[in-house]
Amino acid sequence: MRFATWNVNSIKARLPRLLEWLDSTKPDVVCLQETKVATDAFPAAEVDGLGYETAAYGQGRWNGVALLSRIGLTDVRHGFPGEPGYPEPEARAISAVCGGIRFMSVYVPNGRTPDDPHYAYKLTWLAALRDALTADVAAGPVVVAGDFNVAPTDQDVWDPRVFIGSTHVTPPERAALTAIRDVGLRDVVGRPLKGDRPFTYWDYRAGMFHQNKGMRIDLVYASPAVADRVTDAVVDREARKGKGPSDHAPVVVDVDI
DNA sequence: ATGCCCTTGTAACAAGGA
Numbered sequence: 001m002r003f004a005t006w007n008v009n010s011i012k013a014r015l016p017r018l019l020e021w022l023d024s025t026k027p028d029v030v031c032l033q034e035t036k037v038a039t040d041a042f043p044a045a046e047v048d049g050l051g052y053e054t055a056a057y058g059q060g061r062w063n064g065v066a067l068l069s070r071i072g073l074t075d076v077r078h079g080f081p082g083e084p085g086y087p088e089p090e091a092r093a094i095s096a097v098c099g100g101i102r103f104m105s106v107y108v109p110n111g112r113t114p115d116d117p118h119y120a121y122k123l124t125w126l127a128a129l130r131d132a133l134t135a136d137v138a139a140g141p142v143v144v145a146g147d148f149n150v151a152p153t154d155q156d157v158w159d160p161r162v163f164i165g166s167t168h169v170t171p172p173e174r175a176a177l178t179a180i181r182d183v184g185l186r187d188v189v190g191r192p193l194k195g196d197r198p199f200t201y202w203d204y205r206a207g208m209f210h211q212n213k214g215m216r217i218d219l220v221y222a223s224p225a226v227a228d229r230v231t232d233a234v235v236d237r238e239a240r241k242g243k244g245p246s247d248h249a250p251v252v253v254d255v256d257i
Numbered sequence: 258a259t260g261c262c263c264t265t266g267t268a269a270c271a272a273g274g275a
Binding site for chain 2: 010012013036060112149163203205206208209210211215240242246247
């Protein structure tokens with residue numbers, strides 16, 4: 001089985017690149033984030049043409065998540081029990097069972113700055129996610145993948161000095177990730193295809209990608225039943241190149257199941 | 258080379274992203 005996670009930064013703007021990438025990469029399951037379309041506006045017919053079923057959860061202009069699968073897609077859930085809003089519910093999580101594994105695609109709140117109410121929302125959201133995952137992990141194998149908007153360690157940002165005082169690197173955010181792993185999930189880290197660190201995001205501005213000034217914030221957290229069977233994991237930086245890319249690269253995981 | 262911010266909604270900017 002091959003699965004992947006990718007923050008596409010608008011499914012409408014990225015559809016040609018997504019279809020090309022699906023055709024060449026041939027993942028069985030894909031977790032998408034920042035689709036930026038309403039649930040009913042997701043281009044399901046286009047991905048159906050490549051053999052994928054779709055489960056989408058969107059709200060229009062902001063956020064939006066989806067799952068694509070060509071190995072079955074059942075028991076779809078929008079959000080998770082106890083998920084907070086800001087203050088209204090936001091389209092940041094969707095899960096479904098594909099090939100016997102519950103996949104959840106997550107788009108964690110950004111936080112903006114540590115003194116912003118959005119940062120408190122981010123921490124509350126991550127704590128609620130942890131609580132909800134406790135039941136899911138007990139029920140069977142789980143993969144939670146997506147844009148976590150947290151770099152787990154200082155090695156996961158291109159220069160820790162630049163991020164002092166910023167979100168994505170603060171101890172409470174990192175502790176929230178640890179708490180999620182502690183419910184029984186492991187961090188499946190992709191191989192970088194260039195350089196020594198598997199960054200998944202590079203700002204569009206100032207040639208950051210070309211200087212490899214990135215961050216590892218797109219993460220794959222998997223139950224041991226999945227993590228133990230990983231045969232390869234790669235950050236597909238090829239998808240960050242060329243005309244009209246997302247600012248995030250996909251993480252692609254192969255599992256012998 | 259991989260190449261120097263992007264997307265959406267609304268009407269020339271505003272807001273968010275990280």
